[in-house]
Amino acid sequence: MAAGPVQWFYPRQSVTTDADSDENVGSTRNQSASASQLVSTLVPTLLIAVAFFALFLILRTRFPRQYAPRTYLGALRKQERTPALPKGFVGWLKALNQIPDTYVLQHNSLDAFFLLRYLKISVIITFVGCLFIWPILFPINATGAGGRQQLDLLTFGNVDPYSNDGYRYYAHALVAWIYIGFIFFMVTREMIFYINLRQAYLLSPLYAERMSSRTVLFQSVPSQYADEARIRKMFGEQLKNVWVASSTKELEEMVEKRTKTAMKLEAAETKLVKLCNQARLKQLKRGNEDIEALRNTDAELGGESGSLAARWISPKQRPTHRLKPLVGQKVDTINWAREEIAKLNPLIEKQQDIYRAGGAEHLNGVFVEFYRQSDAQAAYQMVAHHQPLHMSPRIVGLQPEEVIWKNLGITWKTRTIRNILSIAICVVTIIFWSIPVAVVGSISNINFLATRVPFLSWILDIPSVILGVITGLLPAVALAILMSLLPPFLRFLGKFSGKATLSLVELRCHESYFWFQVVQVFLVTTMTSAASSAVPQVLNGGINQVPTLLAQSLPASSNFYISYFILQGLTFASGALLQIVGLVLFHLLGKILDTTPRKMYNRWSQLSSLGWGTIFPVLELLTVISIAYSAIAPLMMGFATIGLFLFYFAYRYNLLFVNSSMIDTKGLVYAKALKHTLVGCYLSVICLIGLFGVAAGGKGKGPLIMMIALLVFMILYHVSLNAAIDPLLYYLPRSLETEEESLLRPEYTTSMGGRSGHGAAEETAPYEKGYNVWTGVTAKDTTSSNPPPATGFLGMIHKWLRPDIYASYSVMRQLVPRDFAQISYSSEIERDAYQHPAVTNAVPLLWIPRDIMGVSKQECAHTNKVTPVTDDGATFNDKGRVVWSEEETGGRPPIWEDKIYY
Numbered sequence: 055m056a057a058g059p060v061q062w063f064y065p066r067q068s069v070t071t072d073a074d075s076d077e078n079v080g081s082t083r084n085q086s087a088s089a090s091q092l093v094s095t096l097v098p099t100l101l102i103a104v105a106f107f108a109l110f111l112i113l114r115t116r117f118p119r120q121y122a123p124r125t126y127l128g129a130l131r132k133q134e135r136t137p138a139l140p141k142g143f144v145g146w147l148k149a150l151n152q153i154p155d156t157y158v159l160q161h162n163s164l165d166a167f168f169l170l171r172y173l174k175i176s177v178i179i180t181f182v183g184c185l186f187i188w189p190i191l192f193p194i195n196a197t198g199a200g201g202r203q204q205l206d207l208l209t210f211g212n213v214d215p216y217s218n219d220g221y222r223y224y225a226h227a228l229v230a231w232i233y234i235g236f237i238f239f240m241v242t243r244e245m246i247f248y249i250n251l252r253q254a255y256l257l258s259p260l261y262a263e264r265m266s267s268r269t270v271l272f273q274s275v276p277s278q279y280a281d282e283a284r285i286r287k288m289f290g291e292q293l294k295n296v297w298v299a300s301s302t303k304e305l306e307e308m309v310e311k312r313t314k315t316a317m318k319l320e321a322a323e324t325k326l327v328k329l330c331n332q333a334r335l336k337q338l339k340r341g342n343e344d345i346e347a348l349r350n351t352d353a354e355l356g357g358e359s360g361s362l363a364a365r366w367i368s369p370k371q372r373p374t375h376r377l378k379p380l381v382g383q384k385v386d387t388i389n390w391a392r393e394e395i396a397k398l399n400p401l402i403e404k405q406q407d408i409y410r411a412g413g414a415e416h417l418n419g420v421f422v423e424f425y426r427q428s429d430a431q432a433a434y435q436m437v438a439h440h441q442p443l444h445m446s447p448r449i450v451g452l453q454p455e456e457v458i459w460k461n462l463g464i465t466w467k468t469r470t471i472r473n474i475l476s477i478a479i480c481v482v483t484i485i486f487w488s489i490p491v492a493v494v495g496s497i498s499n500i501n502f503l504a505t506r507v508p509f510l511s512w513i514l515d516i517p518s519v520i521l522g523v524i525t526g527l528l529p530a531v532a533l534a535i536l537m538s539l540l541p542p543f544l545r546f547l548g549k550f551s552g553k554a555t556l557s558l559v560e561l562r563c564h565e566s567y568f569w570f571q572v573v574q575v576f577l578v579t580t581m582t583s584a585a586s587s588a589v590p591q592v593l594n595g596g597i598n599q600v601p602t603l604l605a606q607s608l609p610a611s612s613n614f615y616i617s618y619f620i621l622q623g624l625t626f627a628s629g630a631l632l633q634i635v636g637l638v639l640f641h642l643l644g645k646i647l648d649t650t651p652r653k654m655y656n657r658w659s660q661l662s663s664l665g666w667g668t669i670f671p672v673l674e675l676l677t678v679i680s681i682a683y684s685a686i687a688p689l690m691m692g693f694a695t696i697g698l699f700l701f702y703f704a705y706r707y708n709l710l711f712v713n714s715s716m717i718d719t720k721g722l723v724y725a726k727a728l729k730h731t732l733v734g735c736y737l738s739v740i741c742l743i744g745l746f747g748v749a750a751g752g753k754g755k756g757p758l759i760m761m762i763a764l765l766v767f768m769i770l771y772h773v774s775l776n777a778a779i780d781p782l783l784y785y786l787p788r789s790l791e792t793e794e795e796s797l798l799r800p801e802y803t804t805s806m807g808g809r810s811g812h813g814a815a816e817e818t819a820p821y822e823k824g825y826n827v828w829t830g831v832t833a834k835d836t837t838s839s840n841p842p843p844a845t846g847f848l849g850m851i852h853k854w855l856r857p858d859i860y861a862s863y864s865v866m867r868q869l870v871p872r873d874f875a876q877i878s879y880s881s882e883i884e885r886d887a888y889q890h891p892a893v894t895n896a897v898p899l900l901w902i903p904r905d906i907m908g909v910s911k912q913e914c915a916h917t918n919k920v921t922p923v924t925d926d927g928a929t930f931n932d933k934g935r936v937v938w939s940e941e942e943t944g945g946r947p948p949i950w951e952d953k954i955y956y
Contacts, residue, residue: 092205094520095617099624106628113637115141119658120637122711128945129659131953133871134161136710153710160871163715164255165666168248168724170709172670173702175244176677176731179237180695183680186236187229187688194222205616210686210745211609223746227757230685230742231764234735237681238768241728242775243854247861248728249782252721254867256451256786257427257794261870263877265887266956268294268430269423271449271457272438273554274466279445280416288438289422292429297421297888299462300414305405309892312398316921317652319391320900322373323913323923324650324936326388327902330366330909331930359389359916362909388913396920399897409893410886419462419554421888431786443470449554451720453956456556458549459890469552476551480544480566484573490536491574529614531621537575541567541668557719563667564723568730571675575618576682576737580611612687615679619690622676623697631704633712636662651901651928651938655947658940661714664705666723673701674730681734685742725783732772739765790863840865877955887956897921901949903928903936924948 114121124130125138136157139146155174159167191208198213206212213222261267279285282296360372375390376382408414424430430450438445443466464472544566548559640657648654680694743761746754841860844853853860879887886894900923904910910925917923927947928938938947 092613092616092620095620099620103624103628106625106632106634109634110628110632111143113632114146117637120633120640120712123661124711124714126945127659127661128940129950136161139711150707150710155706156869158706158709159255159869162709162713163718164252164721165717165719165723166664166709166713166715168721168727169664169666169669170702170706171244172724172727173673173698173705175240176673176698177695177702179240179677179731180680180691180698182236183233183684183688183691184695186233187684187691190225190229191685191688194225198222205613205689206609208687208689209609209612221756223749223754223757224760226685226742227746227760230738231760233684234681234738234764234768237735238732238771241732243857243861244728245725245775245779246857247866248721248724249779250861250863251866251869253782253786253790254863255870256720257790258867258870258872260872260877262427264955265423265879265884266451266453267427268425269421269450269452269888270430270433271452271554272420272422272445273418273447273449273462273464274443274469275418275420275445276439276441277416277418279439280418280420282412285420285422289424289429289433292424292426293422294425295421295423295884295887297423298412299417299419299421299459300409300412300890301417301463302409302414302459302890302892305402305409306890306892308398308402308405309895312395312402313895313898315391315394315398316898316900318375318387319395319917319921320652320902320923321650322387322391323900323902323910323917325373326363326367327905327910327913328930328934328936329371330363330907331905332934333366334905334907335934359912362907362912366907366909388917392917392920395897399920402895406893406895409889417463418465423888427786428788428791431788435785447554449558452555452557453718454888454891455956456717457888458554458556458559461549461552461554464552473551476547480547480570483540483543484570487536487540487570487574488578491578529617534618534621534626537571537672540570541665544570545667556717557722560665560667560717561719561722561726563665564670564726567667568671568674568726571671572678572733575675576679579614609686612683612690615683616690616693619676619680619693619697622672623693623700627697627700627704630701631707633662649936651903651936651947652949654936654938655901655949659945659950662712663714663716664709666717666719669705670723670727671730673698674727677731678734678737681731682737682741684738686738686745722783729776732768735768736765739768793863794867840868879954883954899924899949901925901928901947903930903938905930 110121118126122136122138124134124136126135136153139149155167155170158170195208195210195212210226255261256267279288280298282298285296285298286293363372373387374384375387376384422430422433424433434448434450438448446466541563544563545559547566548562551562553559553562644654644657648657676694676698680691683690739761743758743765746758746761748754749758841862844850844860898921900917900921902910902913902923902925904925914923914925928936931937
């Protein structure tokens with residue numbers, strides 16, 4: 055290869071450093087393995103994605119429990135289910151496309167809908183970037199005379215600042231101004247959409263009538279205010295119920311012991327009945343004709359416990375266990391468990407009565423329920439105590455099952471210290487995690503290092519295809535694995551910091567994981583990838599040229615992210631659709647571990663849920679990186695568009711037919727996601743400021759000034775935007791109450807009060823006349839408050855520019871769920887709703903399989919004296935395996951409990 059000086063960002067005159075006179079430095083830097091990296095990454099990932107999707111097409115109809123459980127599971131209410139898609143390899147795609155995203159809002163959750171919304175907005179942002187930026191910057195970069203090759207030809211680095219064409223930088227600056235302005239408008243528009251939809255959802259009768267919408271949790275309550283009488287005096291007649299959190303350590307231990315003992319008893323009873331049934335099958339296999347007569351004798355069930363079982367197995371075969379591992383006394387499990395439960399029942403009931411009467415030690419948390427949602431909002435927004443950090447933070451809309459009870463007893467001082475410690479630990483983790491991430495980033499430029507570092511020279515002998523895999527696919531896979539290890543630890547830090555609900559922990563994980571990825575995946579990886587190219591210069595003493603070298607290498611480092619987008623979009627998105635690990639574990643672990651009807655039913659009925667704090671940051675990062683490189687390496691936006699769309703397709707299918715939502719943030723994850731998207735704009739401007747700042751020949755001064763002005767404008771607009779919308783993200787305005795009452799039509803009120811819900815209505819007529827199965831809207835829902843329809847291209851532009859009209863509150867309220875039954879609560883639920891679970895814990899109902907010899911009947915008769923037990927809905931098949939029939943039980947066996955919509 056011909057020797058020559060480095061062209062880009064470097065003085066034309068010769069320099070005195072040895073590195074600049076070494077032809078290998080310049081030639082290596084101008085060389086590019088971007089095309090081989092792209093091919094080496096694209097081919098294997100594309101093959102894997104095609105194989106995954108083909109497997110999905112084959113397995114989709116064969117395993118409906120894995121790929122379409124939301125269409126038929128009895129554990130779901132009928133209004134929560136999704137109509138089944140047509141069978142076949144292709145026909146279902148058309149039916150899937152006809153389902154609007156709002157169906158997820160009405161039948162899954164607000165967070166699930168906003169996940170799809172964010173993916174759709176991200177696709178629009180990157181796709182518009184392709185349409186706008188590619189025709190402008192591709193020709194400018196490709197003809198920039200910078201000496202770049204392959205994909206690097208299309209990057210910012212191919213523009214030579216010393217030529218007369220150095221003024222091309224103004225094109226990059228102008229494109230950045232327009233494109234970033236477009237993104238800021240998109241975020242502003244989506245914030246308006248989000249606020250109006252969230253307010254319509256929270257003020258809808260479906261949600262406003264719930265107990266959680268009328269309940270406020272006050273934390274760090276002083277001891278003198280942890281008193282029901284004083285709380286009632288503070289809030290007056292608007293208050294309905296008060297629950298003062300109390301210490302339940304002793305009660306929790308007893309309840310946990312009883313639950314474990316009951317499950318041990320259930321497993322032992324199941325094992326006993328199974329052993330007897332296996333003995334019967336062996337007798338039948340041997341041709342013993344007396345087996346029928348033996349089965350029909352001793353029909354009375356009131357005999358001695360175990361008398362029927364003794365006819366089939368010896369006493370030594372009965373289930374036993376040791377009270378202590380290895381050295382403990384061996385006891386009969388069934389008899390021991392019955393005795394233990396009989397001892398614990400009266401002790402637990404006595405303690406529960408004490409807690410309900412308020413006789414336990416009070417903690418620093420108080421739940422206050424109001425008669426109206428507006429009163430709860432007023433209490434939530436008010437300053438409750440005259441001293442700082444007392445009776446704060448406050449939480450409204452929390453459900454009992456998401457409360458982290460051990461954090462309710464934390465004082466404001468302890469919470470402050472824990473919060474500081476958790477943030478410090480997170481920062482330290484980010485710093486130390488940079489070491490393995492930096493190694494991964496260096497691998498992407500290992501071919502540059504190999505030319506100057508002697509012990510790495512053997513890498514140059516590797517075939518180009520394999521080297522492309524090492525520098526393209528391997529770092530992307532390693533980085534994805536490194537990032538997947540963090541979320542459980544970040545959730546632990548959220549709980550440690552004192553967050554009182556799982557939704558707040560998830561939001562904390564969302565925030566921490568996003569910034570963790572920005573630092574590690576973007577900053578550290580980009581800098582190490584670029585810095586590895588500067589190592590030869592440093593080794594030869596040219597350290598003064600390092601900033602310029604880093605600026606030169608920054609556009610080329612985008613090749614790593616192209617590989618990252620390909621890996622994420624093709625492999626991970628198709629993997630999310632196939633869920634091969636979940637399929638294998640469901641059937642494999644089910645056969646090994648599910649030895650009782652309860653375990654079988656739990657595995658069958660529990661849907662997998664998505665962790666919003668894990669999924670959103672990954673998708674946000676893809677959008678942020680594509681925005682950050684939009685003016686530097688615009689080719690990346692094409693791969694980002696494809697990758698994000700594939701994620702949209704995969705998550706859309708899963709949220710409609712597979713996944714459920716266990717944690718409900720009321721859409722706050724979407725607000726965070728929109729704010730995080732703007733980080734990409736700041737990174738893009740800062741990178742351009744750096745690139746223009748080091749550009750030689752003075753050609754970067756004008757664009758530099760433009761970028762600094764854009765940064766100032768962004769900051770001022772961002773501050774104003776946050777000041778305007780932040781209160782509306784968390785509070786419900788009083789003005790909407792009147793508007794909601796005026797918009798609540800008589801026919802809608804009748805349907806809420808007169809219908810028993812979507813599920814009950816389907817028993818006689820699937821849907822009322824004019825009802826759309828996908829949108830959940832009837833023809834009579836159209837009101838005069840609707841804006842005029844947007845038709846034609848100009849109409850669509852007007853709709854996009856006026857979210858205040860086309861995404862107003864009156865429009866958004868038509869999207870919220872409305873085919874649910876009217877919510878009501880029993881007196882027991884109203885009394886104990888926000889009591890600690892140990893206070894409301896009841897004697898568990900045991901479930902064992904039924905046999906034809908009568909052994910299970912006798913065991914039920916004796917065990918029922920200490921805890922309820924049933925053998926309905928489960929039996930044995932011809933091979934002696936425990937089975938339960940979803941058809942016979944309607945998907946709701948004896949242990950099924952109806953979900954309470956708090």
